[in-house]
Amino acid sequence: xxxxxxxxxxxxxxxxxxxxxxxxxxxxxxxxxxxxxxxxxxxxxxxxxxxxxxxxxxxxxxxxxxxxxxxxxxxxxxxxxxxxxxxxxxxxxxxxxxxxxxxxxxxxxxxxxxxxxxxxxxxxxxxxxxxxxxxxxxxxxxxxxxxxxxxxxxxxxxxxxxxxxxxxxxxxxxxxxxxxxxxxxxxxxxxxxxxxxxxxxxxxxxxxxxxxxxxxxxxxxxxxxxxxxxxxxxxxxxxxxxxxxxxxxxxxxxxxxxxxxxxxxxxxxxxxxxxxxxxxxxxxxxxxxxxxxxxxxxxxxxxxxxxxxxxxxxxxxxxxxxxxxxxxxxxxxxxxxxxxxxxxxxxxxxxxxxxxxxxxxxxxxxxxxxxxxxxxxxxxxxxxxxxxxxxxxxxxxxxxxxxxxxxxxxxxxxxxxxxxxxxxxxxxxxxxxxxxxxxxxxxxxxxxxxxxxxxxxxxxxxxxxxxxxxxxxxxxxxxxxxxxxxxxxxxxxxxxxxxxxxxxxxxxxxxxxxxxxxxxxxxxxxxxxxxxxxxxxxxxxxxxxxxxxxxxxxxxxxxxxxxxxxxxxxxxxxxxxxxxxxxxxxxxxxxxxxxxxxxxxxxxxxxxxxxxxxxxxxxxxxxxxxxxxxxxxxxxxxxxx
Numbered sequence: 001x002x003x004x005x006x007x008x009x010x011x012x013x014x015x016x017x018x019x020x021x022x023x024x025x026x027x028x029x030x031x032x033x034x035x036x037x038x039x040x041x042x043x044x045x046x047x048x049x050x051x052x053x054x055x056x057x058x059x060x061x062x063x064x065x066x067x068x069x070x071x072x073x074x075x076x077x078x079x080x081x082x083x084x085x086x087x088x089x090x091x092x093x094x095x096x097x098x099x100x101x102x103x104x105x106x107x108x109x110x111x112x113x114x115x116x117x118x119x120x121x122x123x124x125x126x127x128x129x130x131x132x133x134x135x136x137x138x139x140x141x142x143x144x145x146x147x148x149x150x151x152x153x154x155x156x157x158x159x160x161x162x163x164x165x166x167x168x169x170x171x172x173x174x175x176x177x178x179x180x181x182x183x184x185x186x187x188x189x190x191x192x193x194x195x196x197x198x199x200x201x202x203x204x205x206x207x208x209x210x211x212x213x214x215x216x217x218x219x220x221x222x223x224x225x226x227x228x229x230x231x232x233x234x235x236x237x238x239x240x241x242x243x244x245x246x247x248x249x250x251x252x253x254x255x256x257x258x259x260x261x262x263x264x265x266x267x268x269x270x271x272x273x274x275x276x277x278x279x280x281x282x283x284x285x286x287x288x289x290x291x292x293x294x295x296x297x298x299x300x301x302x303x304x305x306x307x308x309x310x311x312x313x314x315x316x317x318x319x320x321x322x323x324x325x326x327x328x329x330x331x332x333x334x335x336x337x338x339x340x341x342x343x344x345x346x347x348x349x350x351x352x353x354x355x356x357x358x359x360x361x362x363x364x365x366x367x368x369x370x371x372x373x374x375x376x377x378x379x380x381x382x383x384x385x386x387x388x389x390x391x392x393x394x395x396x397x398x399x400x401x402x403x404x405x406x407x408x409x410x411x412x413x414x415x416x417x418x419x420x421x422x423x424x425x426x427x428x429x430x431x432x433x434x435x436x437x438x439x440x441x442x443x444x445x446x447x448x449x450x451x452x453x454x455x456x457x458x459x460x461x462x463x464x465x466x467x468x469x470x471x472x473x474x475x476x477x478x479x480x481x482x483x484x485x486x487x488x489x490x491x492x493x494x495x496x497x498x499x500x501x502x503x504x505x506x507x508x509x510x511x512x513x514x515x516x517x518x519x520x521x522x523x524x525x526x527x528x529x530x531x532x533x534x535x536x537x538x539x540x541x542x543x544x545x546x547x548x549x550x551x552x553x554x555x556x557x558x559x560x561x562x563x564x565x566x567x568x569x570x571x572x573x574x575x576x577x578x579x580x581x582x583x584x585x586x587x588x589x590x591x592x593x594x595x596x597x598x599x600x601x602x603x604x605x606x607x608x609x610x611x612x613x614x615x616x617x618x619x620x621x622x623x624x625x626x627x628x629x630x631x632x633x634x635x636x637x638x639x640x641x
Contacts, residue, residue, distance in 0.1 A: 177221025
């Protein structure tokens with residue numbers, strides 16, 4: 001018996017999956033194509049692509065396995081912790097396979113979120129194209145880098161937070177805070193995402209006591225991993241920070257425009273001034289090269305080198321604020337460029353492009369040999385296909401910029417009708433406060449800015465910093481469009497008016513011939529009782545449909561007129577039985593052109609108050625004379641609820 005139940009349960013699950021695939025066949029087809037393309041990428045460049053940052057992540061993973069638990073002072077070590085199983089197995093292909101799966105999972109989250117908020121299926125499927133097919137996304141997934149998993153964690157956090165809108169419970173803020181905290185210890189720039197998350201709760205949630213509780217729960221999930229990592233770094237390096245290289249990153253940022261003339265500098269900081277003309281400076285040299293002024297700099301006795309470089313950075317920015325803003329703005333604008341070149345700082349874009357050969361220098365080949373036991377392996381045919389694919393297909397930057405602007409515009413919502421003044425209680429729930437689509441637009445649009453902007457503030461341009469655009473901007477764009485046009489529906493709920501429409505007209509204007517709601521298409525048995533006030537109301541409506549017809553009371557003014565003869569059709573005669581009961585439920589009705597003639601020898605029964613909706617209110621509004629002396633009630637659809 002247990003085996004039969006298990007088999008039946010599996011069959012039900014399989015049936016549900018088949019039904020979901022039939023309903024969402026377009027997205028299923030797109031997802032299958034994207035999965036096949038990722039298989040091609042993984043087979044073309046095995047076991048994984050190595051970036052200079054990859055070597056450092058793997059080195060610290062190996063250090064953890066040998067018992068040295070000091071975090072990296074240059075980059076956060078959360079990603080190195082995740083690499084421990086792969087390093088133990090000597091298999092980096094597992095890492096990139098997991099990252100490819102996260103890319104597919106990101107598309108599923110995007111599609112589910114947009115469908116949940118009322119987008120059409122083809123629109124939701126179209127919104128997943130950037131994260132599924134852009135060559136930059138595919139290429140970064142094949143690298144041992146933090147960007148894919150950090151972006152996925154941020155996307156998951158925003159989806160969890162926005163899913164129930166203002167009806168959010170207490171578990172969702174905690175989960176969202178944990179996800180943002182996990183993304184922060186993997187990539188520290190994601191720390192800023194907590195700001196739009198808090199702002200979303202402040203704007204959407206009412207009243208203020210509940211708002212304060214949910215914000216506190218969000219921070220309760222966010223702070224433990226973040227404070228734990230900061231404490232870990234403090235123990236080893238006596239610095240309550242994520243890394244010790246922030247000032248050096250900023251030094252590379254300002255080196256392209258720094259002009260020390262006219263700046264009041266201490267004597268020990270003057271050696272940090274760049275000597276080359278600005279047009280000849282390479283920010284990459286000033287940030288990483290062993291001959292860079294900040295690398296060869298020796299701090300005076302009793303002073304900290306990082307603090308000295310940070311003070312120099314501050315003085316230059318205060319002296320040249322417009323030049324600094326121009327550099328940051330130039331990088332931001334170039335991130336939405338229609339083409340993908342080397343960027344304003346001429347950082348080689350070839351690192352993040354598919355190539356017909358395996359791009360790896362001697363050190364990167366040694367890294368693969370150390371952590372996998374084998375060197376790089378190239379499949380030339382597949383590599384040439386991917387090279388051509390990346391040359392002719394990508395998501396244009398202006399399209400992403402337009403999507404971000406659409407998401408920002410959606411924060412204002414659609415326009416109200418002129419001349420219509422709504423009371424707060426009569427206002428649709430989507431427009432009460434900011435709990436509708438406007439709040440979701442705020443979260444995803446500002447969340448995109450919070451993820452993309454920080455790297456440009458402290459570092460040079462790099463295309464891999466743009467990876468979050470492919471996941472977050474499409475969601476913000478579609479939500480913005482739904483908000484501006486009013487095409488979205490309130491996800492996961494139905495208003496009382498919608499429920500009344502379903503009860504009064506569950507089959508698109510026609511009830512089955514039996515007149516019973518249980519006999520609707522797809523029903524195999526009696527309707528189960530429903531809980532709650534709405535369920536009770538629906539049960540009462542069904543009971544009223546089953547009442548036996550009562551004869552109409554005579555009208556004193558109808559004496560002498562021809563009485564109505566005959567009876568209503570017997571039960572089981574479908575439409576006439578249903579309408580007769582609905583008319584009897586009201587007690588009296590009007591004739592389309594006169595007063596209904598009733599027997600003069602009967603006392604008139606007082607009529608109950610007129611109903612306003614459903615079959616009960618719609619059926620009695622019109623009637624007509626049937627041949628043979630019988631009277632028939634007609635549904636007047638123009639007087640619906």
